[in-house]
Amino acid sequence: MRRGAVNQPLQRMTRETSNIESVTGPDLSVDLAPNNLHHLRLANPVMIASGTFGYDGYGRGITQDMQLGRLGAVVPKTFTRLPREGNPEPRWYPKSFREAWEAGDTLFLNAIGLTNPGIEAGLRDVTPTWDDYRATVLLSFSADSVDEFAEMTAMADQGTGFQGIELNLSCPNVEDGSLFSHSAELTAQAVAAVRRSTKLPVIAKLAPNVPDITPIARSAADAGADALTISNTMPALHIDTQTRQPVLGNITGGLSGPGLRPISLNLVYQASKAVNVPIIGVGGIFSGEHAAEYILAGATAVQIGSANLVGLSAPWRILDEFKSWVAATGAASIAELSGSGRPEVSV
Numbered sequence: 117m118r119r120g121a122v123n124q125p126l127q128r129m130t131r132e133t134s135n136i137e138s139v140t141g142p143d144l145s146v147d148l149a150p151n152n153l154h155h156l157r158l159a160n161p162v163m164i165a166s167g168t169f170g171y172d173g174y175g176r177g178i179t180q181d182m183q184l185g186r187l188g189a190v191v192p193k194t195f196t197r198l199p200r201e202g203n204p205e206p207r208w209y210p211k212s213f214r215e216a217w218e219a220g221d222t223l224f225l226n227a228i229g230l231t232n233p234g235i236e237a238g239l240r241d242v243t244p245t246w247d248d249y250r251a252t253v254l255l256s257f258s259a260d261s262v263d264e265f266a267e268m269t270a271m272a273d274q275g276t277g278f279q280g281i282e283l284n285l286s287c288p289n290v291e292d293g294s295l296f297s298h299s300a301e302l303t304a305q306a307v308a309a310v311r312r313s314t315k316l317p318v319i320a321k322l323a324p325n326v327p328d329i330t331p332i333a334r335s336a337a338d339a340g341a342d343a344l345t346i347s348n349t350m351p352a353l354h355i356d357t358q359t360r361q362p363v364l365g366n367i368t369g370g371l372s373g374p375g376l377r378p379i380s381l382n383l384v385y386q387a388s389k390a391v392n393v394p395i396i397g398v399g400g401i402f403s404g405e406h407a408a409e410y411i412l413a414g415a416t417a418v419q420i421g422s423a424n425l426v427g428l429s430a431p432w433r434i435l436d437e438f439k440s441w442v443a444a445t446g447a448a449s450i451a452e453l454s455g456s457g458r459p460e461v462s463v
């Protein structure tokens with residue numbers, strides 16, 4: 117029954133893909149799970165990043181004219197095992213990403229605290245509605261322990277409305293308080309526990325603040341991750357010198373947006389030389405050119421985060437710009453371009 121639910125949207129996707137892309141030029145399709153029986157074939161490499169799908173992370177503000185099926189995939193906000201209220205306000209800095217962007221300010225911070233209804237309510241009330249999007253959707257979740265990762269995967273495996281899983285590994289392991297994706301060992305344990313509990317495509321999303329991303333990327337891939345998403349936000353602090361207070365209720369938060377782009381791009385470059393699984397680059401992508409930079413560094417796909425909060429139509433504009441760039445290169449496919457901006461390739 118589950119497999120039917122998985123396969124149906126994929127078939128639909130394939131039809132849409134051939135309709136849209138075959139008449140307009142190069143083959144933009146990518147497979148994020150080439151080693152998985154189910155595969156994870158996207159019409160194009162432009163995705164919406166977790167937590168930034170609409171104003172609440174679950175699509176609030178997305179309107180009919182925003183055709184989600186035209187995008188590669190959508191990753192709604194991370195679910196946790198139990199419901200979470202989130203952090204004290206303010207949870208964003210600045211208050212309006214759009215106004216700040218228009219004024220030329222590009223320092224974007226958030227400390228939302230994974231506000232979500234919990235995975236039980238999520239799988240019952242939220243994910244079944246995702247079929248209506250007629251798009252490829254990935255379920256994001258995080259857990260407090262390796263056992264909880266396994267438990268949540270078993271629950272997710274019975275769910276509907278999504279075609280794959282993105283593991284948010286930027287969450288602390290209760291046993292020692294360290295983030296899963298700060299340790300190659302913990303990353304391997306979490307990914308292996310998930311891999312044992314589902315045949316769905318599994319993508320491991322990593323944190324940027326590590327001394328060397330390569331052992332962590334390798335351990336995720338070796339433990340069975342079909343692809344990697346790099347990266348989550350960077351821990352950061354900003355203090356208002358007028359109020360003499362930190363700008364976020366949680367004091368510290370995560371840096372996203374343009375400041376993150378060169379950091380994340382470098383991590384994608386490093387990781388893509390170390391592993392043979394597809395990498396999804398995320399961090400500060402606001403234009404087709406930024407997306408292209410990630411593909412040249414070795415990414416197979418990209419996710420758009422903060423740009424959605426400047427304007428919800430950003431992914432479609434970025435996709436159109438990216439398509440023009442690909443066409444101008446004369447390349448026949450994304451595979452031809454991925455990693456082609458790396459001077460030396462040593463996988």
Ligand SMILES: Cc1cc2nc3c(=O)[nH]c(=O)nc-3n(C[C@H](O)[C@H](O)[C@H](O)COP(=O)(O)O)c2cc1C
Nearest residue numbers: 165166167194226284347348372373399400421422
């Ligand atoms: C408001 C906000 C909420 C986010 N929530 C999540 C989340 O629930 N799960 C997750 O894996 N990443 C979350 N992220 C991180 C983004 O998915 C992305 O990795 C990060 O923002 C970098 O991309 P960007 O610079 O394009 O925003 C969130 C980011 C923002 C700005």
